[in-house]
Amino acid sequence: MPDTQTLTLPVLPLTSGVVGPTMVVNIVLETPEARTAIEAAQRHSGRLLLVPKLDGHYARVGTVAKIEDVGGLPGGHRAVVVRGLQRATIGAGVGGDGDGLWVSAEPVGESEPGGSAVSERSRELARQYRAVVEAILEHRGAGRLAEGLRGITDPGAVADTALYLPELSLEQKVEVLEAIDVEARLEKVLAWAKDVLADVAVRTEVNRGVAEGIDKAQREAVLRRQMEAIRTELGEGDDDVIADYRLRLEESGAPEDVRAAAGRELEKLERTGPQSPEHGWILSWLDTILELPWSVRADEPLDLVAARAVLDADHAGLDDVKERIVELLAVRKLRAERGLGVPAGRSLGTEGTEGAAGGDAEPHRGRGSGAILALVGPPGVGKTSLGQSVARAMGRPFARVALGGVRDEAEIRGHRRTYVGARPGRFVRALTEAGAMNPVLLLDEVDKVGSDWRGDPSSALLEVLDPAQNHTFRDHYLEVDLDLSDVVFIATANVLETIPGPLLDRMEIVRLDGYTDEEKVAIAREHLLPRLLERSGLRDDEVEVSDDALAELASGYTREAGVRELERQLARVLRKVATRVAGASTGLRTGTGESVDQAAEPEPAEPVVVDAEALRPLVGRRRFHSEVAERTSTPGVATGLAVTGAGGEVLFIEATSMPGEAGLSLTGQLGDVMKESAEIARSYVRSHAAELGIGDDAFEGRRFHLHVPAGAVPKDGPSAGVALTTALVSLLTGRPVRHVVGMTGEVTLQGKVLAIGGVKQKVLAAQRAGLTEVVLPARNEADLDDVPESVRDAMVIHFASDVREVLDRALEPEPAAAVA
Numbered sequence: 001m002p003d004t005q006t007l008t009l010p011v012l013p014l015t016s017g018v019v020g021p022t023m024v025v026n027i028v029l030e031t032p033e034a035r036t037a038i039e040a041a042q043r044h045s046g047r048l049l050l051v052p053k054l055d056g057h058y059a060r061v062g063t064v065a066k067i068e069d070v071g072g073l074p075g076g077h078r079a080v081v082v083r084g085l086q087r088a089t090i091g092a093g094v095g096g097d098g099d100g101l102w103v104s105a106e107p108v109g110e111s112e113p114g115g116s117a118v119s120e121r122s123r124e125l126a127r128q129y130r131a132v133v134e135a136i137l138e139h140r141g142a143g144r145l146a147e148g149l150r151g152i153t154d155p156g157a158v159a160d161t162a163l164y165l166p167e168l169s170l171e172q173k174v175e176v177l178e179a180i181d182v183e184a185r186l187e188k189v190l191a192w193a194k195d196v197l198a199d200v201a202v203r204t205e206v207n208r209g210v211a212e213g214i215d216k217a218q219r220e221a222v223l224r225r226q227m228e229a230i231r232t233e234l235g236e237g238d239d240d241v242i243a244d245y246r247l248r249l250e251e252s253g254a255p256e257d258v259r260a261a262a263g264r265e266l267e268k269l270e271r272t273g274p275q276s277p278e279h280g281w282i283l284s285w286l287d288t289i290l291e292l293p294w295s296v297r298a299d300e301p302l303d304l305v306a307a308r309a310v311l312d313a314d315h316a317g318l319d320d321v322k323e324r325i326v327e328l329l330a331v332r333k334l335r336a337e338r339g340l341g342v343p344a345g346r347s348l349g350t351e352g353t354e355g356a357a358g359g360d361a362e363p364h365r366g367r368g369s370g371a372i373l374a375l376v377g378p379p380g381v382g383k384t385s386l387g388q389s390v391a392r393a394m395g396r397p398f399a400r401v402a403l404g405g406v407r408d409e410a411e412i413r414g415h416r417r418t419y420v421g422a423r424p425g426r427f428v429r430a431l432t433e434a435g436a437m438n439p440v441l442l443l444d445e446v447d448k449v450g451s452d453w454r455g456d457p458s459s460a461l462l463e464v465l466d467p468a469q470n471h472t473f474r475d476h477y478l479e480v481d482l483d484l485s486d487v488v489f490i491a492t493a494n495v496l497e498t499i500p501g502p503l504l505d506r507m508e509i510v511r512l513d514g515y516t517d518e519e520k521v522a523i524a525r526e527h528l529l530p531r532l533l534e535r536s537g538l539r540d541d542e543v544e545v546s547d548d549a550l551a552e553l554a555s556g557y558t559r560e561a562g563v564r565e566l567e568r569q570l571a572r573v574l575r576k577v578a579t580r581v582a583g584a585s586t587g588l589r590t591g592t593g594e595s596v597d598q599a600a601e602p603e604p605a606e607p608v609v610v611d612a613e614a615l616r617p618l619v620g621r622r623r624f625h626s627e628v629a630e631r632t633s634t635p636g637v638a639t640g641l642a643v644t645g646a647g648g649e650v651l652f653i654e655a656t657s658m659p660g661e662a663g664l665s666l667t668g669q670l671g672d673v674m675k676e677s678a679e680i681a682r683s684y685v686r687s688h689a690a691e692l693g694i695g696d697d698a699f700e701g702r703r704f705h706l707h708v709p710a711g712a713v714p715k716d717g718p719s720a721g722v723a724l725t726t727a728l729v730s731l732l733t734g735r736p737v738r739h740v741v742g743m744t745g746e747v748t749l750q751g752k753v754l755a756i757g758g759v760k761q762k763v764l765a766a767q768r769a770g771l772t773e774v775v776l777p778a779r780n781e782a783d784l785d786d787v788p789e790s791v792r793d794a795m796v797i798h799f800a801s802d803v804r805e806v807l808d809r810a811l812e813p814e815p816a817a818a819v820a
Contacts, residue, residue, distance in 0.1 A: 005107075006091070006104055006105070006106050007047075007049075007064065007088065007104070007105045007106075007107065008094055008102055008103070008104055008105070009041070009045075009047055009048050009049040009064065009102065009103065009105055010036075010037040010040040010041050010044075010048045010049070010100045010101065010102050011037060011048070011049050011051050011058075011062070011100070011101045011102070011103055012027070012033075012034055012037040012038070012048050012049070012050050012051070012065075013031075013033065013034070013051055013052075013053040013058070014027075014050055014051065014052045014053060015052075015053050016170070017052075017170070017173070018052050018063075018163050018170070018173035018174060018176070018177050019050045019063050019065060019082070019084045019163075020063055020084050020087075020160040020163045020176070020177060021063060021084045021085060021086050021087060021157070021160060022083075022084055022157060022160065023063075023083070023084040023160075023163065024068070024081065024082070024083045024084075025081070025082060025084075026079055026080070026081055027079065027080050027081075027082060028073065028077050028078075028079045029077060029078045029079065029080060030077060033100065033101070035078065036100035037100045037101070038067065038070065038078075038080050039100075040100045040102070041067055042067065042070070046066060046067050047064060047065065047066050047067070047085075048064075048065060048067070048082075049062045049063070049064060049065070049088060049090070049103065049105050050062055050063045050064075050065045050082065050084070051063075051090060052170070052173070052174045052177065054170065054171065054174060058090065059090075059174050059177065059178060060089065060090060060178055061087055061088065061089055061090065061108075061177050061178045061180070062087075062088055062090055062105065062177075063084045063085070063086070063087060063088070063177065064084075064085045064086050064087075064088045064105065064107060065082040065083060065084050065085060066082065066083050066085055067080055067081070067082055068081040068082060068083050069081040086107050086108070086109075087107070087108050087177065087180065088105035088106060088107045088108060089105065089106050089108055090103055090104075090105055091103055091104035091105060091106060092104055108180055110154075110156040110180075110182050118154075118155060118182075119182075119183065121183055122155040122156075122182050122183050122186060123155060125155065125183065125186035125187060125190055126155040126158040126159070126186060128190055129158060129159065129162075129186060129189060129190045129193060130149055130150070130158060132190065132193040132194055132197050133146070133149060133161070133193055134146040134149065135197055136193065136196055136197050136200055137149075139197075139200045139201060139204045140200065149161065155182050155186060156182045156185070158186070159176065159179075159182065159185040159186045159189050160176065160185075162176055162189035162192065162193065163176060163177075165192075165193070165196060167192075167196045167199070168192060168196075172188075172192060175188060176188065176189060220273075242266060242269060242270060245262075245266055245269075245286055245290070246266060248290050249262050249263070249266075249290065252289075252290055252292075252294050252295070253294045253295025253296075254289070254292075254294040254295075255294065255481070257480060257481065258289065258294065258480045258481075261289075261479070261480050262286060262289055262290075265282050265285060265286060266286070268282060269282045269283070269286075281417060281422075285417065285477070285478075288423075288424055288428070288432075288477070288478065289478065289480070291432050292428070292431060292432055292482075293431065293432070293434075293435050293436050293437055294437065295437075296435060296436045296437060297436055297437055297438045297486070298395055298396045298397055298436045298438055298439070299395060300329070300332065300394055300395045300396065301395045302329060302332060302333040302336060304326055304329055304330055304333070306393075307325065307326060307329050307393040307394065308322060308326055308393075310389060310392050310393040311325065311326075311389055311390070311393050314385070314386075314388075314389035314392070314527075315382055315385070315386055315389060315527075316515075316519055316522050316523045316526065316527070317515065317519050318382070318386065318512060320510055320511070321373070321375060321386060321390075321510045321512070324373065324508070324510060325390050325393060325394070328371050328394075328488070329393075329394060371488050371489070371508070372465050372467070372489045372491070372506060372507050372508060373488075373489070373490050373491070373507065373508050373510055374446070374490075374491040374492075374493060374504075374507035374508065374509050374510065375387075375490060375491070375492050375493070375510050375512055376492075376493045376494070376495070376496055376509055376510070376511050376512065377494070377511060377512030377513060377514065377561070377562075377647075378494060378512075378513075378514055378560070378561035378562055378644075378646050378647030378761075379494060379560075379561075379562055379564060379646060379647075380560055380561065380562020380563055380564030380565070381512045381513075381514055381515065381561060381562040381563075381647075382512070382562070382563075383492040383512060384400070384442060384444060384492060386490075386512075387400070387440060387442035387490045387492070388442075390440055390488070390490060391439070391440035394440065394488065396436065396438060396439050396440050396488065397434040397435055397436050397439040397440070398434065398439060398440050398442070399430040399431070399433045399434040399439050399440075399441055399442070400430075400441075400442045400444055401426045401427065401430050401441055401442065401443050401444065402444050402445065403443055403444060403445050403446050403448065403449050403457070404444065404445030404448040404449075405445075405448060405450060406449050406450065406457050407449075407450040407451060407452050407457065408455060408457065409455025409456060409457050409459070409460045410425065410455070410476065411425060411426055411457060412425050412426060412427065412457050412460035412461060412464065413425050413460050413474075413475055413476045414428060414475040414476040414477035414478065415476060415477055416476045416477065417477060417479075422477055423477060424475050424477040424478060425475050425476070425477070427441070427464060427473070427475070427482075427484065428475050428477070428478060428482065431482075431487075437483065437486060437487075438486040438487060438488075439487060439488075440487075440488045440490060441487055441488070441489050441490070442490050442491075442492065443461075443489060443490065443491040443492070444492050445492060445493065445494075446461075446491040446492065446493050446499060446503075447493035447494055447495055447496070447498045447499050448498070449461070458499075458500050458503050459500075461503055462502055462503060462506065464484060464489075465489060465491075465503065465506040465507065466506055467485065470483075470484040470485055470487075471483050471484065471485035491507055494646075496509070511760075513561070513647070513648075513758075513760040513761045513764065513786070514560075514561030514562060514647045514648065514760075514761060514764050515561070515562065515563065515764075516764060516767065516788050516790060516791055517551060517554050517555055517767070517768070518790055519788070520550075520554040520563055520566055521547055521550045521551050521554060523563050524550045524553075524554070524563065524566060524567075524570060525547070525550060528563065528566070528567050528570055529545060529570065532567070532570055532571050532574050533574065535571070535574075536571070536574040536575060536577070536578045537578060538574060538577065538578055538581065541607055542577070542581055542607055542608065543574065543577045543581075543607055543608045543609075543610065544607050544608070544609045544610065545570075545573070545610045546609070546610065546611040546612070548611055548612040549573075549610050549611050549612050549614070549615055550570075551612075552612040552615055552622075553566055553569050553570060553573075553615065553619075554566055555624070555768070556615075556622040556623065556624055556625075557569045557615075557619060557622065557623050557624070558623075558624075559624050559768055559769075560646065560647065561646065561647025561648060561761065561764065561765075562647070569619055572618070572619050573610060573615070573618050573619055576618045576619075577608045577610065577618075580608060581608065631652050631739075633736060633739070634736065635730045635731055635733070635734050635735060635736050635737075636654060636655040636656055636727055636728075636730050636731035637652060637653070637654050637655070637727060637730070637736075637737060638652070638653045638655075638723040638724075638726040638727040638730060638737045638743065638810070639651070639652060639653075639723070639737065639739075639741065639742045639743065639769075639771065640652070640653050640719075640720045640722075640723030640724075640742070640743060640744060641719075641723075641742050641743065641744040641762035641763075641765060641766055641774070642715070642717070642719065642720065642744075642762070642765075643757070643758035643761050643762060644713075647761055647764075647765065648758065648760075648761035648762045648763075648764050648765025648766075648768075649765055650742060650765055650766065650769040650771070651708060651715070651720065651723070652708070652709055653706065653707075653708055653720065653723045653724055653727045654706070654707045654708075654709070654727065655704065655705070655706050655707075655724075655727040655728050655730070655731040656704070656705050656707075656731065657702045657703065657704045657705070657731060657732075658702065658703055658705070659701060659702060659703075660701070660702065660703040661703055662699065662700070662701065662702065662703060663703050663704070664678065664679065664682050664703070664704050664705075664706065665703065665704070665705040665706070666678055666705075666706050666707075667705070667706075667707045667708075667711065668707050668708030668709065668710070668711050668715060669711050669712065669713065669714050669715060670708060670715055670716065671714065671715060671716025671717070672716070673716050673717055673718050674708075674715055674716050674717060674718070674720055676718075677718050677720055677721040677724055677746070677747070678706050678724050680721060680747060680748070680749055681721060681724040681725040681728055681747060682704065682728060683749060684725060684747065684749055684750075684751055684803065685725060685728045685729055685732065686699055687749075688751065689732075691804075692729055692732075692733065692804075692807070693733055693814075694729070694732045694733060698732050704728070704731075706724060706727065706728075708720075718746040718754075718756070719744045719745060719746055719756040719757075719758075720744070721745060721746045721747030721753075722743050722744065722745040722746075722747055722753060722775070722800075722803060722806045723743050723744070724747075725747050725803050725806075725807075726743060726806060726807060726810050726811070729807055729811065730811060733811070733814075735811040735812050735813075735814060736811070736812050737810050737811060737812070738773070738809075738810055738811065738812055740771055740772045740773050741771065741773045741774070741775060741809060741810045742762075742766040742769070742771045742773070742774050742775070743774070743775040743776075743806055743810055744756055744762050744774075744775070744776065744777075745775070745776065745777040745800070745806070746777075747803050751802050751803040751804065752801065752802060752803075753777045753778065753800050753801055753802060753803055753805075753806065754777060754779065755777045755779035755780050756777060756780065759776065759780050759783040759784065759786065759787065760783070760786040760787050762774070763776075763784075763787050763791060763795065763797075764787075764791065766795070767791055767794065767795060771795070772794075772795055772796060773795065773796040773797075773798065773809070774795060774796075774797055774798070775798045775799075775800055775806050775809050775810060776797060776798070776799055776800070777799070777800065777801070778799040778800060778801040779801075780799075781799050784797060
């Protein structure tokens, strides 16, 4: 029978477990207070109070325990064996013999609802708890322990066995100890035991699946080893393949970090069977790495005269970009002569691998002397072919990266290897194609890069085109640093407006504004005609094309900034000539209807002469005529100048008025800025009507309409301000615009003419259209230096700072008053 009288006992704190009634445990005496409590208990009744201690606070209920044995451990510590007797509620602290903590403790018996010793509810809960614990033991393979549990019949003792469960936390075990009511204690431990059973069941199922997987993997490993042994006997093993990769890696001259990454992949390849998908992925990655020309660099001649000769031979004009390339070569030449860090490496085309393997052959890595140029101009001016000429002049290999329409960021940085069909980005592939680490890479159509949910390629280009970062460019597929600092990047674009600002900031802009008619004739004579003769199968002595014919083709059959359409028209002419020559040699009828006898001895044929008069039978009637005089003969039509993606253009602006509600109508697919320019022009004309000789009633009850033809083409920008103002003044004064004058400039409400851009392209467009005079803003006078001297000499350029100066130059004089 347990004691019920109040006891005074020393306290042994328990910080890592709970001891309940009937439990026998070993306790290591590691703390002074534990040793003091045991010594105090030994001097008295041999009993003490075991109290759990959580976060510095003692539990409300402890366990009265009896010391069974005390002994020493090998480490020098003492240990005690105690047996739990009964629960006891903790009272106040009292003085005791010694320095330990003594408290009054009141033993408590098992409590049941209604005061009965054991209720039927307690027995049912005990049976359920026993069944759950037996299931837990079965999952753990400890079924024999369940027999001991069946020997415990007291419901309270059954509940106390929960103190043995390792899944219960210290806080939960303290709750079990403090639960005096047996039913409440059983309900707690039953709920917790069910949670433990569910967790154990899941773990058992997972472990079973893992074990089955391991067994299957072991079986496959054994079979794989057997297959490898068979292939080795047949001479078909993978050892030769891996050894070949190791040899190629050593000879690649790759940097140390790249060789280390490839070495790790080779080790993984050795552990991976050919049947695994990862085996193929690793082989593809290794092939990509080893195909890169890590230690190969093209030898640059660094001959400035020869480089300029190559550029001049390939392209006429374009002095700005030619000078920039020569400057780049001059810098590299000085650095090489003065030992300031020209990258080292195996020369392109060098036989063997001497100096390519090992750490000594690692190429220079860091901020190199590459360049980033952006060639901006209309189509057909030779931007792409100029990139090839730059590569020839520098003695470097050439590769082209087409960016037009690219919308996936992975096209720049590559796909991650986790994706099926992953491959490196376009820059890695371009280096492999070029065969050297210092090529000239042409980034074609950089202004047409798009973006969508797959990413923004222009953002990925920021790292590629930043000299401070591209020496450690990291492709997502390779996942190793790639040095692009010695690459010469040449980007091409038609317009700058669609290129993001941060990307534009990384490029040096070189403008190619187009060619004059004289330059087109020279290009056709020196470059287009020889190439097209070869394509047409004609010899030089079979056709003669005069300069007059070339000039007529350039002015009457094409109207472009470049020479692409001129090349097509010239090719058409030569195809007609080739047909005549081929017909004459085979007895077919020629263009004159004459027949040639095939049996007759062939006589040397006279060359076909193509002059300006012969063009109409060959390519048809002239396509372009000067229509400025016809269009501007009526008051209210002005000739403006604009810049589009295709180069400079002549823009006719028409104005008219009609009775109706006062206001302004605008048509021609105009942008917001151009609409505002039209409003400014109308406001200026109306506010200065008296100065301009316009009657006060000219605006009353009349609606004005401004139209810019070619309505399918969007138009915008402020530079049409002077032309819009001139058209309105011409309409209201009845004075036509002089048909030889083109104009451009932005206008303010005070009539000031502000500077604009694209002066060279606009002046060239005016010359192509047959205009002989151009009115420009006075602030653009310095930009006239960009216009070819031949054009400046052939045209009269007027500069204006006020719109009234523009009107004086552009409008026809007022008719003289009749003399009576």
